[in-house]
Amino acid sequence: MINFENVSMEYRNGTAAVNNVTLKIEDGEFVFLVGHSGAGKTTLTKLMICEERVSSGKLEVNGYHLEKIHSWSIPKLRRTMGVVFQDFKLFDKMTVYENVAFAMRVVGAKPSLIRKRVPFFLDVVGLSLKADSFPNELSGGEQQRVAFARALVNNPHTVIADEPTGNVDVDLTEDIMELLLKINKLGKTVIVVTHDMNIVNSYKKRVVRIEQGEIVSDKTGGDFEQ
Ligand SMILES: Nc1ncnc2c1ncn2[C@@H]1O[C@H](COP(=O)(O)OP(=O)(O)OP(=O)(O)O)[C@@H](O)[C@H]1O
Numbered sequence: 001m002i003n004f005e006n007v008s009m010e011y012r013n014g015t016a017a018v019n020n021v022t023l024k025i026e027d028g029e030f031v032f033l034v035g036h037s038g039a040g041k042t043t044l045t046k047l048m049i050c051e052e053r054v055s056s057g058k059l060e061v062n063g064y065h066l067e068k069i070h071s072w073s074i075p076k077l078r079r080t081m082g083v084v085f086q087d088f089k090l091f092d093k094m095t096v097y098e099n100v101a102f103a104m105r106v107v108g109a110k111p112s113l114i115r116k117r118v119p120f121f122l123d124v125v126g127l128s129l130k131a132d133s134f135p136n137e138l139s140g141g142e143q144q145r146v147a148f149a150r151a152l153v154n155n156p157h158t159v160i161a162d163e164p165t166g167n168v169d170v171d172l173t174e175d176i177m178e179l180l181l182k183i184n185k186l187g188k189t190v191i192v193v194t195h196d197m198n199i200v201n202s203y204k205k206r207v208v209r210i211e212q213g214e215i216v217s218d219k220t221g222g223d224f225e226q
């Protein structure tokens with residue numbers, strides 16, 4: 001469960017990115033988080049993985065209370081979250097295989113499990129043939145799929161995808177959305193950050209809209225304007 005209670009967050013330079021947000025996402029939900037550029041979508045995701053800390057209010061994520069979490073518990077929290085970052089955050093000097101395997105090594109997975117799971121998830125995202133390529137040898141959409149494999153490989157409870165369809169064509173957009181729906185059917189909570197209302201309107205899911213750091217609407221189904 002993810003529960004924001006009156007959460008505000010200010011960056012060090014004084015930018016108030018999140019203002020008094022109250023938002024509850026139950027286990028197993030599928031939620032679109034929408035809003036214009038600069039609205040605070042990525043900041044909300046960073047708060048959920050404790051990459052940024054809340055300035056005030058309470059935030060509970062998968063049983064962890066992030067307004068008072070100790071730094072040694074943050075890796076445990078992050079193991080419950082699979083995140084596909086807006087800028088992918090791949091390691092340039094590691095191959096596709098190594099990028100995905102590394103995510104398992106840092107959580108102490110056994111080598112035998114790594115050898116089994118990495119090829120499986122590379123296959124899921126259709127990149128088996130690119131296992132030995134480096135990120136700079138891949139297209140934007142392929143890099144994104146590496147990021148997906150990496151987000152899924154530790155079997156997280158919650159998956160967050162920040163603009164997962166920003167760099168890909170229409171066909172791949174559908175593939176990625178189908179993958180996210182499949183992940184959700186497996187029982188995982190899925191949060192998709194996007195400003196593409198065509199995608200949002202194609203799937204009748206819960207839509208939370210944030211503008212200037214505030215939640216301005218929260219409803220399910222229906223047609224949403226850009
Ligand atoms: N590291 C930072 N330091 C200071 N201000 C920041 C930082 N990152 C983001 N901001 C500011 O915080 C606000 C929210 O930014 P955020 O990245 O959350 O927006 P977003 O909704 O994800 O936008 P986009 O759709 O363009 O990705 C913006 O005003 C932005 O300029």
Ligand SMILES: [Mg+2]
Pocket residue numbers: 041042043086162
């Ligand atoms: Mg963003």
